[in-house]
Amino acid sequence: MHEWALAEAILTSAKQIAEQEKLKEVTEVTIKVGELQQVEPPILRFALSQMKSDIFKSAKFRILKAKSTLKCRVCGTAWQFNFKKLDKATAEAIHFVPEVAHTYIKCPKCGSPDFEIVCGRGVWLQDIKGAK
Numbered sequence: 542m543h544e545w546a547l548a549e550a551i552l553t554s555a556k557q558i559a560e561q562e563k564l565k566e567v568t569e570v571t572i573k574v575g576e577l578q579q580v581e582p583p584i585l586r587f588a589l590s591q592m593k594s595d596i597f598k599s600a601k602f603r604i605l606k607a608k609s610t611l612k613c614r615v616c617g618t619a620w621q622f623n624f625k626k627l628d629k630a631t632a633e634a635i636h637f638v639p640e641v642a643h644t645y646i647k648c649p650k651c652g653s654p655d656f657e658i659v660c661g662r663g664v665w666l667q668d669i670k671g672a673k
């Protein structure tokens with residue numbers, strides 16, 4: 542059900558932006574989802590297609606995955622981590638329990654497993670295209 546609440550929130554903010562930009566019709570909405578966010582893009586896309594109305598009637602929804610940025614708490618090094626490089630079981634474990642990441646990932650500079658996820662969770666609107 543999480544995806545449905547998210548779809549509603551996305552449509553609400555997309556509508557606000559469309560109103561600010563005085564769009565009569567929205568043709569494309571690009572959404573970015575942090576790769577550690579627990580969202581299933583197909584479900585989100587389905588929810589959006591079921592809920593869209595008014596100015597979104599002919600809108601396409603693009604859902605992109607955003608890479609994660611990690612930052613070491615010991616030495617301060619920040620690095621991008623591609624979770625797709627992990628094997629499937631590990632990636633899945635991290636997807637459901639992001640804290641598990643600390644078992645598998647270490648700082649590339651000092652080797653510490655103590656890092657924070659700076660970017661990787663969250664859902665945001667990247668772009669809205671439409672006609673005035």
Ligand SMILES: [Zn+2]
Pocket residue numbers: 613614615616617618648649650651652653
């Ligand atoms: Zn470090």
